[in-house]
Amino acid sequence: MTNLVCSIVPIEPSNKRVLLCNVVMMVVLLSSALLLASSFLTVGFHQLPILKNDGLDSVKLPLQDNCQLPILRKNNSDSGILRQPDKCQVRCKPAGSEPLPKGIVSRTSDLEMEPSLGSHETKSLEIKKQGNKKASKSLLAIPVGIKQKEIVNSIVSKFPSSHFVVMLFHYDGVVDKWRDLHWSDGALHVSAINQTKWWFAKRFLHPDIVAAYDYIFLWDEDLGVENFHPLRYISIVNREGLEISQPALDLKSQFHHRITARSNKGDVHRRMYKSKGGGRCYENSTRPPCTGWVEMMAPVFSRAAWQCVWHLIQNDLIYAWGLDYKLGYCAQGDRTLNVGVVDSEYVFHKGIPTLGGNDKKVLTRATASKENDRLAVRLRSYAELKMFNKRWNKAAKEDECWVDPYPEPDKA
Template sequence: MGNNNRSALLKKPSESARLIFSAVVGVALGFFFGVLFQTFSITSLSLLPNITSTIDIAFVDNGQPFGHDIPSASKQHTNRSRTSRSHGSGDSLKIYVPTNPRGAELLAPGIVVSETDFYLRRLWGDPNEDLTTRPKYLVTFTVGFDQSKNIDAAVKKFSEDFTILLFHYDGRASEWDQFEWSKRAIHVSIKRQTKWWYAKRFLHPNVVAAYDYIFIWDEDIGVEHFDPEKYINIIKKHRLEISQPALEPMRGMMWEMTKRRSSSEVHKETLDRPGWCVDPHSPPCAAFVELMAPVFSRDAWRCVWHMIQNDLVHGWGLDFALRRCVEPAHEKIGVVDSQWIVHQLIPSLGNQGERKGMKAAWQRVRERCKLEWSRFHTRLVYAERQYFAGLGKG
């Protein structure tokens, strides 16, 4: 019995020593791993700017990303942090640029491309070598293939300084391939639509921003006495923002303002029938061109495009409202007499309508034109009255 008691007493100090040793080892290991994890975290965080900088320059060609300079990594990180604070985010890599175009606020400004053009691109090679020329002007015709000979003669007047864009209202776009120039033209084909329908949908100011001037012409224009290059030089000389070539006065009915004068290079005002012009500086005696062959500067078109109504496709009434897009309108809207055209008066688009009862297709189209004129005028007057009423001037 005595031996057994002594054995039990000897075991207790041994177990206590092991427990104490285990605790000390556990604390030491915990301290070691804690220090190691903290060091690893700090090192990882310090490497983040370098990692993101590597990502930023991953697609650099010859030291330049897409033709733009890259700021230093530290500067990029600083800019991103500053932007993040203004956005209210704790993520230093968050991008938010309120001055970017609407919808592009989450993109870095250097990658935002807000404007485009109709320049044709290759499917191969270096993109920087795609374009041998960059046309400065755009000419559009709304066409049916029945007028192909007339359009062929017109297009041949325009040099490679002009992008050619054809809007096909009859769906026969492929038949134009017989013309050599058609290979460099842009073709848009939707049946039974007007040029102002096309213009609203395909000539957004940001789409045509590469062009100094935009010609939006009908298909029944004779250009025997018209030189596009000389015309451009004249409207630049006279600082015309909205213009048209004069019309041969021997052909059909036309406004007095748009008739050709043989004694002048350009005219900006006229005398019309008594009572037609309340103000000599207002349409149709000044600040007025017709809609068959208008030419717009880039800046003027940006305004006019916004004024075109989405549902009023014939554009009637728009010619009287163009003056709202330039100032002073009676000086910046004019008719070029020395470069003149012939309006051939071919009612081809009218035949795209539908007959109903005793009314022919063209009659129903004409009724729609008159209806649109009335509605456009009503909308314009109402919008301006609402604006001035908001200013307390209504």
């Protein structure tokens, strides 16, 4: 029997056999294309398993996190055609709120105090009289010990209560001795013995709780603010588009990296230059701490940046060493542009040790043990730095979908 071999060639009217072959080939090709297209339209972007449910075949489509997965179903009599889900199947809800009607869910909150007496309608009427406008607010959060009460008082007094909510993290457990300060009753006080700023921040500054605030000032307690004005600072940060920033440090104060030292060439600088010694920084340098970097003593985060930074903070690495080198990933864009140091509004870093520390120059037997504690703090900080970097490298290696926007340069 002669085999029928088909190929697509120019067709002549007299060649019916070739014409038939061309028609057959075109039909086969079109059928294959339609079959492939229908499989993508039916199932979605991935090959997903068929799930059995009450005698019906169904396919779950992938959606973003915290979304109720829609299910495309088919009856055995439908010849394999899946029905589209109705609108009630495609709804995104916060995890755990699925049994509730969507409109009752209050996902975000703030740190504003509410009066326990009086009606809510009275408060609403007062807001209405003011033109339905609340003053834009930011948050100032500081870890504090009673020994630095005077310094903290001078810091908080600089931040007008009409534009800032104040939250104190009491690491020494002393709260009542702050009550004589005029602003104390309006501040939020959280107490936990010997815990760090980042321990408090991870547990009490969840993005959903501080979503109402434009900026998060997460400062240490040993800062002199004679030359700092918060509202002027925010105005500069807004104008410059800084998502992560810090006030510059007075040249007479203690600083660890030159990039945080105050420059007199303008309101803001975003990089430093160093042509001698180790860790050199040039105009084309792209890595921290040459650019895209702030220190951890007085960072200021935009709302969007904090939503990212909170996830970056590790639950158990309480000193956050190494975190500063990764903050640029949360800068909502190019870290060389969106991270900067504000020079015209600067602070003085007093360099007072707190946890495990001692502020006396001459040691006595009573304070010697505190010096040992301070050494233990340093040792744990270095250990946490290594652990954080190890976790980062492991996560970056294992996440096949993540692309590093700041890849390490090839080493010669």
